[in-house]
Amino acid sequence: MEWKQVREDHAMVEHEGFPLVTGHLSLDLVNTEVVRRGNRHNLLATFDDLARWIAAMEQAGGVAGESLPEGCSTPDALHALLALREALRRQFERIADGNEPADGWKVDLEARIARAPFAYKVMNNALVPVPMGAPPDALASLVAWDALRLLASGELLTLRRCANPDCVLLFMDASGRRKWCSMKICGNRMKVARHQSRKSGQK
Numbered sequence: 001m002e003w004k005q006v007r008e009d010h011a012m013v014e015h016e017g018f019p020l021v022t023g024h025l026s027l028d029l030v031n032t033e034v035v036r037r038g039n040r041h042n043l044l045a046t047f048d049d050l051a052r053w054i055a056a057m058e059q060a061g062g063v064a065g066e067s068l069p070e071g072c073s074t075p076d077a078l079h080a081l082l083a084l085r086e087a088l089r090r091q092f093e094r095i096a097d098g099n100e101p102a103d104g105w106k107v108d109l110e111a112r113i114a115r116a117p118f119a120y121k122v123m124n125n126a127l128v129p130v131p132m133g134a135p136p137d138a139l140a141s142l143v144a145w146d147a148l149r150l151l152a153s154g155e156l157l158t159l160r161r162c163a164n165p166d167c168v169l170l171f172m173d174a175s176g177r178r179k180w181c182s183m184k185i186c187g188n189r190m191k192v193a194r195h196q197s198r199k200s201g202q203k
Contacts, residue, residue, distance in 0.1 A: 018043060018053060020169050020181055023062045026147035027159075029081065030089050031169050040168065044082060047073050054139070063142060064128045067121070071135030080140040084112065088147060092170055096159040101151070109148045116141035162186050 020031050032043040032053060044050055051073045057063040071077065087108065091101045116133025118141070129145060131138035150156045158172040162181040169181035180186040 018056050019185060020171060021056055021060045021062075022172070023060045024146055024150065024172070025057060025062045025143045026088055026150065027092070027170060027172065028057060028060070028062060029085050029143050030092055032085065033089070033168055035166055035168055038166065042082075044078065044085075047075070047078060050078050050081070062146075063139075064123050064126075066123055067128050067130045067142070069131070069135045069138055072139045074136055076136035077139055080136055081143070084140050084143055088143075092156070092159055093161070095156050096161045096170055101156075106148065106151065109144045109151075112137075112144035113141050113148065118145070 018028070018032060019034060021028050022031075034041050034043060044053060054063065054068070054072065087105075091105050094101060116131035116137040118129040119132050121128055121130050129142065131141045133141065147156075155172060158174045160171055160173050160178065161167075162169050162171070162185075163179040164181070164186040167181055167186050169185070171178065171181055
C-alpha cells in the first residue's frame, strides 16, 4: 500500500482552507487556484501558504511529512511548484476535455523527478518515496511523480471539469456521473441560481 488516498465523490474535502483535497498531490496542486466573485485567486501566494498546503497534504495522506527535507518552504521551492502547477493545469485540462496530453509531457515529468530522484523508506507500514535531491526540488519531484503515476495507471482519463463554467477546479470521477467539483462549492450554488431563475420567469 502506498500513501493513504483520500477520494471524495460528491462532497468537498477541505483542509487548511484548500478546497477539494483528494490526496493526489498533482491534482491538489492544480486546485490551489480558485475563482471567487469572478476573479481567479492563487492560494499559494506566500511561503506561509506553502507551509499550510504541505500540512494539508500531510493531513489528507498525499505526502508523508517525514519524507520531505528541510527547506521545502523557500522561494526556490515555491517558484518550482508554481511553474509545475502551470504545466500540470495545461495538461490536465487537455485530458479533461478529452484530448491526449501534449507530446513531451511525460519526458518533462521525468526530468522534474530526476532533479530529486527517490530513495524509499517504510513509514507507518507504507512504502514512501523520499526525494534525495536539493530541497527546493523535493516537493516538485513528489508532485511530478504523482502525476506520472496517475498517467501511467490511466486514472487521469477520469479527469473532469466542474460543470460550473466559472469554476476552474478539476476532479476525477470514474463513474462519469458527477457534475460539480463539490455540492458544497458549486452544486448548491448552481441549484440556487436555477431556482431563482425559475422564480424570476414566473413573475
